[in-house]
Amino acid sequence: MNFWANLSTGFSLLLQPQNLLATILGQLIGVIVGILPGINASMAVSILLPLSFGLPPETALMLLAGIYMGTMYGGSITSILIRVPGTSTAAVICLDGYELTRQGRAGLALGITAIGSFLAGTFALIVLMTLAPTLARAALAFAPPEYFALIFFGLLAIAGLEEGVVRGLIAGCIGLLLGTIGMDPVTGVARFTFGRIELLDGIDFVAVLIGLFAISQALMNLERIRPLEFYRGRLTGMLPRWREFKESLGAILRGSVLGTIVGILPGVGATTAAFLSYSLEARLARDKSKVGKGDLKCVAGPGSADNAAAGGSLIPMLSLGIPGSETTAVLLGVLMIYGIQPGPLLFTKHTGLVWGLIVSLWLANFLGFILATAGVRPLTQLLRLPAPVMSAFILVTGFVGAYALNNNIVDVWIALVFGILGYIMRRVNLPVAPLILGLVLGPLAEKSFRQSMALSRGDPTVFFTRPISAALLSVGLASVVLPLLWSLVKRMRRKEAQA
Numbered sequence: 001m002n003f004w005a006n007l008s009t010g011f012s013l014l015l016q017p018q019n020l021l022a023t024i025l026g027q028l029i030g031v032i033v034g035i036l037p038g039i040n041a042s043m044a045v046s047i048l049l050p051l052s053f054g055l056p057p058e059t060a061l062m063l064l065a066g067i068y069m070g071t072m073y074g075g076s077i078t079s080i081l082i083r084v085p086g087t088s089t090a091a092v093i094c095l096d097g098y099e100l101t102r103q104g105r106a107g108l109a110l111g112i113t114a115i116g117s118f119l120a121g122t123f124a125l126i127v128l129m130t131l132a133p134t135l136a137r138a139a140l141a142f143a144p145p146e147y148f149a150l151i152f153f154g155l156l157a158i159a160g161l162e163e164g165v166v167r168g169l170i171a172g173c174i175g176l177l178l179g180t181i182g183m184d185p186v187t188g189v190a191r192f193t194f195g196r197i198e199l200l201d202g203i204d205f206v207a208v209l210i211g212l213f214a215i216s217q218a219l220m221n222l223e224r225i226r227p228l229e230f231y232r233g234r235l236t237g238m239l240p241r242w243r244e245f246k247e248s249l250g251a252i253l254r255g256s257v258l259g260t261i262v263g264i265l266p267g268v269g270a271t272t273a274a275f276l277s278y279s280l281e282a283r284l285a286r287d288k289s290k291v292g293k294g295d296l297k298c299v300a301g302p303g304s305a306d307n308a309a310a311g312g313s314l315i316p317m318l319s320l321g322i323p324g325s326e327t328t329a330v331l332l333g334v335l336m337i338y339g340i341q342p343g344p345l346l347f348t349k350h351t352g353l354v355w356g357l358i359v360s361l362w363l364a365n366f367l368g369f370i371l372a373t374a375g376v377r378p379l380t381q382l383l384r385l386p387a388p389v390m391s392a393f394i395l396v397t398g399f400v401g402a403y404a405l406n407n408n409i410v411d412v413w414i415a416l417v418f419g420i421l422g423y424i425m426r427r428v429n430l431p432v433a434p435l436i437l438g439l440v441l442g443p444l445a446e447k448s449f450r451q452s453m454a455l456s457r458g459d460p461t462v463f464f465t466r467p468i469s470a471a472l473l474s475v476g477l478a479s480v481v482l483p484l485l486w487s488l489v490k491r492m493r494r495k496e497a498q499a
Contacts, residue, residue: 003129003130006351006355007129007355007359009351009352009355009356010352010354010355010356010357010358010359010360011359013058013352013353013355013356013359014062014356014359014360014363018055018056018059019058019059019062019356019360020363022055022059022060022062022063022066022360023062023063023066023360023363023364023367024066024363024367025063025066026062026063026064026065026066026067026068026069026070026364027066027067027069027070027364027367027368027371028070028371029044029048029066029067029070030044030066030067030068030069030070030071030072030073030074030364030368031070031071031073031074031368031371031372032070032074033067033070033071033074034070034071034072034073034074034075034076034077034086034087034090035074035075035077035078035086036086036397036401041067041068041071041072041087041089041270041310041326041327042325042326042327042329042330044067044071045064045067045068045327045330045331046330048063048064048067049064049330049334051063052064052334057334057335057338057340057353058352058353058356058357060334060338061331061334061335061353061357061360062356062357062360064330064331064334065314065331065357065360065361065364066360066361066364068310068327068331069121069307069310069311069361069364069365069368070364070368071086071087072087072089072117072121072270072306072307072310072368073114073117073307073368073369073371073372074086074087075087075089075090075306076090076093076097076110076113076117076303077110077372079091079093079094079097079098079213080093080094080097080098080100080101080106080109080110080113080299081098081101081106081110082098082214082217082390082393082394083098083101083213083214083217083394084210084213084214084217084394084397084398085206085209085210085213085214088205088206088209088271089270089271089273089274089306089309090274090303090306091206091209091213091271091274091436092274092275092278092302092433092436093113093274093299093302093303094209094213095278095292095298095432095433095436096291096292096293096294096295096296096298096299097109097113097299098217099292099293099294100294100296100299102294103294105294108240108244108296109296109299110372110373111240111373112240112244112245112248112296112299112300112303113299113300113303113372114368114369114372114373115240115245115252115369115373116248116251116252116255116256116300116301116303116304116307117303117304117306117307117365117368117369117372118307118365118366118368118369119252119256119304120252120255120256120259120260120303120304120305120307120308120311121307121308121310121311121361121365121368122362122365123256123257123260123308123311124256124259124260124263124307124308124309124310124311124312125311125358125361125362125365127260127311127312127315128311128312128314128315128318128358129358132315132318132319132347135264135315141468142265142468143452143455143466144447144448144449144451144452144455145448145452145455145456145462145463145466145469146466146468146469146472147265147268147444147448148445148448148449148452148463148469149463149468149469149470149471149472149473149476150262150276150472151272151276151441151444151445151448152445152472152473152476153276153279153472153473153475153476153479154275154276154279154280154437154441155172155279155437155438155441155442155445156279156283156476156477156479156480167429167430167431168431168433168434169434170430171425171430171431171432171433171434171435171438172434172435172437172438173438174435174438175434175435175436175437175438175439175440175442176438176439176442177438178203178208178435178438178439179202179438179439179440179442179443179446180192180442180443180446181193181199181202181203182199182200182201182202182203183200183201183202185443185446185447185450185451186447186450186451186454196410198408198410202443203414203439204405204406204411204414205271205439205440206401206402206405207402207405207411207412207414207415207418208414208415208418208436208439209436210398210401210402210415210418210419211398211402211414211415211416211417211418211419211420211421211422212418212419212421212422212425212432212435212436213422213432214394214395214397214398214401214415214419215394215395215398215415215416215418215419215420215422215423216418216419216420216421216422216423216425216426217394218391218392218394218395218398218419219419219420219423220423220426221388221390221391221394222388222391244296247296247297248296248297248299248300250297251277251281251296251297251298251300251301251304252300252301252304253304254277254280254281254301255277255300255301255302255303255304255305255308256304256305256308257308258273258276258277258280258305258308259273259274259277259304259305259306259307259308259309259312260308260309260311260312261312262276262305262309262312263308263309263310263311263312263313263314263315263325264312264313264315264316265316266316266322266323268309268325269309269313269325269326270305270306270307270309270310270313270325271306271440272309272440272441272444273305273306273308273309274302274303274305274306274309275302275436275437275440275441276305276441277301277302277304277305278298278301278302278433278437279437280301281295281297281298281301281302282298283479284297285297285298291433292431292433307365309325310325310327311361313325313327313328314328314331314361316328317331317332317342318342318346318347318354319342319343319346319347320342320343321341321342321343340353398415398419399412399415399416402414402415
């Protein structure tokens, strides 16, 4: 069957009443779940998996995939409005999205995130329809050296995230050190756990985010008696003007491509894609002082990358039977429950199911855009709440979300400790962004580096003898070295002119 015939088959399957209802219901549930802190896409799909029992396989997949896509939209809402990350993928959006809210531009931040997510999701689905088997096989060429080079490129942005390079490096090193807590990724030896079994898997990333962003923000709010000054201003602007859209378009396109590529790589996930996109936009920013202070590109890029990664992660799952993320691992399990074997033959043996799923994702993506844009005006009215009420709401949702991660009180204590740490960091003007980058990317870099060393028997040239890793490392190092050389040349010219 050709492309148009397959597309027609997918639409005919989607337009069946039970499938249409499942897609709409899944999207609505996903957006709501995305808003709730502490519950990510994989948790939501796993918890709601029993809802799919007894349904036809295509209906079950459409319901769960709709939830998956919906969380990508919903997670950024509370990140932007009240600095509480709804999901781990939206955590990095807190950094600049909330600053836009403080400037009275909450509607703009929500609008550009919705547009970027829609365009990125559309791009990922086009790639899924046209190049899925080819790209999935190409992704298998990524081994530990390539993963390390990719993550290393993101880590290089730590020094350039803030105006104070020293402060950024200090915060980044704290994040890297925190990332070493838990079991050694190669030897399995416990590190810095102090005998606590709960820390063997490391510090829960989402609990840290809730503390650094939500709890610390509530503590900052309580310093003020009157309603917060950044709840004033124009809060109802829903869609960006042409100038603002044009300014963000490059970041949206870069986030779409980067997110799709990272999503295709097995086991990386949308969170990594969002943070790598933020790192890329921070490196490309002309005015580094705006990064972390309300840079629209640093909202549009990650907001696009996480949605593109969600679509991209379906490519290896459907084409090779290899889950690209935790959530697609659950979806893979659903296929296995129904006796459907993912892989290259899936596109020929179960054509209707695959194309019905793809078309339902198109609809889910469109519905997410409608919900996100139509909901901007009423959502921004939350910002008019007095500071004590808002602080109480943030604290309650933050602690409940932390406990919901693993039903463990330890995560609540972690959120509280990091809330106090985040409050102190903000009071002494120590940036949070490098710490988060170090905590997220550090363990991934360590694992890939040590696996590479094991594969090469300790030969560090393995990173430069493989074309992909060598290219990534070269680009990353050049992005650091060239600006330093340029600044040195300008300084020398300035001295010559003065002489």
